[in-house]
Amino acid sequence: MYSEKVMDHFKNPRNVGEVKDYHGKGEMGSTRCGDTMVLTIKVGEGEVIEDVKFQTFGCAAAIASSSMMTEMVLGKTIQEALAMTNNHVAEALGGLPAPKMHCSNLAADALHKAIEDYLKRKEAAAS
Amino acid sequence: MRKVYMDNGATTQVDEQVLEAMLPFYRELFGNPSSLHSFGREVKKALEEAREKAALAINARPEEIYFTSGGTEADNLAVQGVARALKKKGNHIITSAVEHHAVLDVCKAMEEEGFKVTFLPVDEYGMVSPEAFREAVTEETILASIMLANNEVGTLQPIEEISAITREKGIVLHTDAVQAIGNIPVDVGQLGVDLLSLAAHKFNGPKGVGALYVRRGTQVNKVTYGGGQEKKVRPGTENIPGIVGLGKAIELATADVPGKAAHLTFLRDKLIQGLMKIGDVKLNGHPEKRLPGNANLSFAFVEGESLLLSLDMKGVAASSGSACTSGSLEPSHVLLAMGMPHETAHGSLRFSLGKYNTEEDVDYVLEVLPEIVERLRSMSPVARRGKQG
Ligand SMILES: Cc1ncc(COP(=O)(O)O)c(C=O)c1O
Ligand code: FES
Numbered sequence: 340m341y342s343e344k345v346m347d348h349f350k351n352p353r354n355v356g357e358v359k360d361y362h363g364k365g366e367m368g369s370t371r372c373g374d375t376m377v378l379t380i381k382v383g384e385g386e387v388i389e390d391v392k393f394q395t396f397g398c399a400a401a402i403a404s405s406s407m408m409t410e411m412v413l414g415k416t417i418q419e420a421l422a423m424t425n426n427h428v429a430e431a432l433g434g435l436p437a438p439k440m441h442c443s444n445l446a447a448d449a450l451h452k453a454i455e456d457y458l459k460r461k462e463a464a465a466s
Numbered sequence: 467m468r469k470v471y472m473d474n475g476a477t478t479q480v481d482e483q484v485l486e487a488m489l490p491f492y493r494e495l496f497g498n499p500s501s502l503h504s505f506g507r508e509v510k511k512a513l514e515e516a517r518e519k520a521a522l523a524i525n526a527r528p529e530e531i532y533f534t535s536g537g538t539e540a541d542n543l544a545v546q547g548v549a550r551a552l553k554k555k556g557n558h559i560i561t562s563a564v565e566h567h568a569v570l571d572v573c574k575a576m577e578e579e580g581f582k583v584t585f586l587p588v589d590e591y592g593m594v595s596p597e598a599f600r601e602a603v604t605e606e607t608i609l610a611s612i613m614l615a616n617n618e619v620g621t622l623q624p625i626e627e628i629s630a631i632t633r634e635k636g637i638v639l640h641t642d643a644v645q646a647i648g649n650i651p652v653d654v655g656q657l658g659v660d661l662l663s664l665a666a667h668k669f670n671g672p673k674g675v676g677a678l679y680v681r682r683g684t685q686v687n688k689v690t691y692g693g694g695q696e697k698k699v700r701p702g703t704e705n706i707p708g709i710v711g712l713g714k715a716i717e718l719a720t721a722d723v724p725g726k727a728a729h730l731t732f733l734r735d736k737l738i739q740g741l742m743k744i745g746d747v748k749l750n751g752h753p754e755k756r757l758p759g760n761a762n763l764s765f766a767f768v769e770g771e772s773l774l775l776s777l778d779m780k781g782v783a784a785s786s787g788s789a790c791t792s793g794s795l796e797p798s799h800v801l802l803a804m805g806m807p808h809e810t811a812h813g814s815l816r817f818s819l820g821k822y823n824t825e826e827d828v829d830y831v832l833e834v835l836p837e838i839v840e841r842l843r844s845m846s847p848v849a850r851r852g853k854q855g
Contacts, residue, residue: 341775346775349772349775350779352845355844355845366847372812373808373809373812374769374812375847375848376847377847394845394846394847395845395846395847396767396768396769396846396847396848397769397772398769398771398772399771399772399775401769402772402845
């Protein structure tokens, strides 16, 4: 039922854990299944995401989406990252079964939240 | 890679002897049992022999056995057939919240036909209370359907206590014994039930064939219309190879129930004890009153589908009460009815042992599963929070 890409990311998830001294943190829970994801990012010069890590309590699709997403945003600017949607993640994984699309939402939403958190902290530091 | 099949609650491997018994009926013995000629007659004989074997296995009379296409059809025929036959007497049906969908959903459909249905709650072990059953009975109650053994958590229901009530009150009692046959003793006289469903593929027989036991004198309206087979209650040319397979399988499965149960109980308890050592693991279902081959466990902080897929990668087949596998996102209605929170229901696994499982199989699962749980927990944000208190 899952693509090889999904199984690969499920078996060998990239960037698991929590970034040390992170600049932004996003947490998302799915209201549909109760699964949860926490994402931390470190943003460097030129607003480039230079480190990203995730923790996920969820199904294989959720774990694979989280892992895929971290690979996709690493080295991207936060503007580029904000443009990323769950469809991008699902596509990069070679597609997800229909009832599993919401699992990739978790990843994109947590990412957006982490960036928001980063921007808020930056604003607070500046003022 | 080692392959370990521990999903016997889903289906079982066909016994070689069963297959041998079936094969001639796909080859030279191809007649239609309703035919008068010799081709038909010899097949008719096999049909009636299978009926005798099924009857003998559950202490019924051959004329009380109706062959069906499986457990689902037997359940449907029982509930729809009895409810409609007794419509003039009353309109109330009692069932439980933990029934298989083959009973649960047909009961819901009966509500649309104007019947009132009580879905009895269960305790934390998944058990129906006979007292609550008694309280649910009204003047209108005509039928009750309570399963003998639960397919997910393995809990055995107090059917004898419930049948004492239904007999006293003149209520027809059906039980879904699909998971029970071959694993625990099943005797329709002792159970005191009026109807009982069974399915061959759960006791090393073929798929797509089952039976409904109907106590003599119990009225059942047909659900399917057609020819005269199965006394017109279940018309259609019989699945003869399947029925012969069911007969052989039930004969083998009930030849030594205590012996098989002892083997399964030993394996099950070793598995449960070994897995409990992982920590933050809970056994679901009743600690003693459970199917000998059923081990249903919840692993806190991890999700069932991830566990299942990881086990599958190691060659181990189990199943999950988790929503994420089934396409529907709701966790198991059985675990929720037992009062389990969504999160825990999500991380549950069912190992269902069968007669071909060995101690080596159990040892292998005990070798690979702790690492899997450890790996998934290390990825889980919930686990960290849990540890922090
Ligand atoms: C308790 C119970 N009832 C009914 C069924 C349905 O049986 P079948 O798949 O043979 O229709 C099953 C099998 O999953 C079951 O476990
Ligand atoms: S994240 Fe819940 S089903 Fe996939």
